[in-house]
Amino acid sequence: MTEAFTAAGFRISVISEPPFVPEAREVFPEKFREIELTRTRFLSFLFFVLEAN
Secondary structure, rough: HHHHHHHHOOEEEEEEOOOOOOHHHHHHHHHHHHHHHHOOOOOOOOEEEEEEE
């Protein structure tokens, strides 16, 4: 993804991965138990701030 941005002529100025909201634990309790046991990551999003070169 980052290579595609730079190949298109953008410079990445910020990459942000916000934490999950606490309410997600109530909505997906089984997933969070699995995460705690396996130490895997929960589905999350990355946000990019791009600047034209």
